[in-house]
Amino acid sequence: MKHITLLGATGSVGASTLDLIARNPARFAVEALTGGKDWRMLATLAKQHGAAHVVIADEAGYLPLKNALAGTGISVAAGAQALVEAARRPADLVVAAIVGAAGLPPTLAAVEAGISVALANKEALVCAGGIVTAAAARSGAALLPVDSEHNAIFQVLEQRERVAKITLTASGGPFRTMSLADMAHVTRAQAVKHPTWSMGAKISIDSATLMNKGLELIEAWHLFGVRPDQLAVLVHPQSLVHGLVEYIDGSVLAQLGPADMRVPIAHAMAWPERIATPVQRLCLATAGRLDFEEPDRVRFPALALAEAALAAGNCRPCILNAANEVAVEAFLDGRIGFLDIAAIVADTLAALSPSCPQTLAEVSAIDAESRATAMQFAARSRARSFAANGVQG
Numbered sequence: 001m002k003h004i005t006l007l008g009a010t011g012s013v014g015a016s017t018l019d020l021i022a023r024n025p026a027r028f029a030v031e032a033l034t035g036g037k038d039w040r041m042l043a044t045l046a047k048q049h050g051a052a053h054v055v056i057a058d059e060a061g062y063l064p065l066k067n068a069l070a071g072t073g074i075s076v077a078a079g080a081q082a083l084v085e086a087a088r089r090p091a092d093l094v095v096a097a098i099v100g101a102a103g104l105p106p107t108l109a110a111v112e113a114g115i116s117v118a119l120a121n122k123e124a125l126v127c128a129g130g131i132v133t134a135a136a137a138r139s140g141a142a143l144l145p146v147d148s149e150h151n152a153i154f155q156v157l158e159q160r161e162r163v164a165k166i167t168l169t170a171s172g173g174p175f176r177t178m179s180l181a182d183m184a185h186v187t188r189a190q191a192v193k194h195p196t197w198s199m200g201a202k203i204s205i206d207s208a209t210l211m212n213k214g215l216e217l218i219e220a221w222h223l224f225g226v227r228p229d230q231l232a233v234l235v236h237p238q239s240l241v242h243g244l245v246e247y248i249d250g251s252v253l254a255q256l257g258p259a260d261m262r263v264p265i266a267h268a269m270a271w272p273e274r275i276a277t278p279v280q281r282l283c284l285a286t287a288g289r290l291d292f293e294e295p296d297r298v299r300f301p302a303l304a305l306a307e308a309a310l311a312a313g314n315c316r317p318c319i320l321n322a323a324n325e326v327a328v329e330a331f332l333d334g335r336i337g338f339l340d341i342a343a344i345v346a347d348t349l350a351a352l353s354p355s356c357p358q359t360l361a362e363v364s365a366i367d368a369e370s371r372a373t374a375m376q377f378a379a380r381s382r383a384r385s386f387a388a389n390g391v392q393g
Contacts, residue, residue: 002028004269005089005115007106008097009033010041012200013120013146016261017095017269018049024275031091034083034098034106037061043068053089055082057102084109093269095146096121099202100325101367108132108360114139118268120146122219127318128363129222144268145223149216151264152243152255153224159247160225167244168216169236170295171196173208176237180299186338188331196239196259205328209341210295214306215324218317221310228310233303235293240282258282302342305349314356315366316349322370323348323377330378340381348374 004021008014014033021028032053035042039061046054046069053075056065062078069076077085080102087094087106094110095118096103103121108128110117112135119125124132136143145151149168157163174193175183192204199207206212217231234244239259246252257263260279267274297304302324309316327344330336336344351373357363 001026002092002269003031003090004028005032005034005086005091005094005110006030006097007034007083007087007094007103008036008099008120009045010035010038011097011099013095013097013261013265014045016265017097018045020262020266020269020275020277021049023278027275028269032086032089034086036098039065039068046074047072053077053086055079055086057083080105087115088113091115093118093144095265095269096124097146099123099200101127101321104128104132104363105360108135111135111141111143112139114141116142116144118144118146118265119150120265122147122215123321125219125222126215126321127367128357128360129218129317131357131360131363133222142271143223144271145219146261146264146268147216147219148242148257148259148261148264150220150223150243151267152241152257153220153245155255155267156243156245156253157224158245158253162247162249163224163226163230163245164248165230165232165246166220166224166226167232167234167246168213168220169234169239169241169243169292170210170213171207171239172235172237172293172295173210175208175299176235178299180339183299184337184339188334191331191338195237201332202325202328205331205341206324208338209302210300211302211306211324211342211345213295214303214309215321217306218310228307231310233295235295237291238287238289240284240287241290256282256284300342302345305342305345309349315352315354318357318363318366319349319352319354319370320345322367323374326371326374326378330381336378336381340378344374344377344381347377351377 030049030051033051034055037058055077059078066076083106087110096107097120104124107124191208244254309320323345327341
């Protein structure tokens, strides 16, 4: 029996994780669940899955959540520090599925406590990869990748010292064949409609800009210990091949599977064993063909920005991530256009050059400065948009 704490229970990864837990009651039990603002869903999930403890990040949700769970014996807490404390609770595995940099402190807390982490929060490694991996080395906590691409590499990675190249695949998103001119006018509804995966809004936008793949390259560098020039991206619209490892003898090992997050989540949850999943089985005869192409870094400059941040190192990935989160939120709120996302990230990277962070506090300071700078650029983009359309705003 593995006791599991799930950080980000109300999101898409959380839903897939809880589905697998419910299907394997003899193997998994829920220790703690956390959520952002949806106290009603969090209360329902806690009752359904017998959680011992629940935390809601939004402190305004504390009283209604506590009232909803009155008489159940489930303890309740709220706030950022409560998330950290939940991650430290005795458990066999913490599934880190909080979206964005907000997931870093509780993820690091679990690692420092020596608890293995199934990592769906790529931003923890993008912002503070050196800090997190050093903590894992000290505590002995295993970092088990949940992103489909990193989990694919994890499954076929044999001898790291014999690796020639690691390739992450990308679907290409909903605008893979769209011109730059047309992308200037895409809507929120178009951008969140991913062609193959069912994901949250933020990750869907990152997939549409290819920033998601850039963040994954940075995460892969921390996870697998190869040089940046040994990491590559291929666009693969079918989303059936999730990752490839080429070895020095010319062999290429690939992991294939359906576009269902329950496959990599199940692998991480059961590791080093495997469990059955209810996903539709992959049939290559039905798939018919597998296409691959180089990503277009002119139409999708976010990928090039992430690659440059990885090559530069130091604080650049942290700035990249913070600026991207601000820009994506502005786009989702209708304050900027789709192409403004990468432009704001580029402007923020050009404006800042802090020193390399050595502590979580220094990471937080860089993150805050980057967000403030990106917000200024987002406001300017909004003003330019209004001016171009003859609107006063």
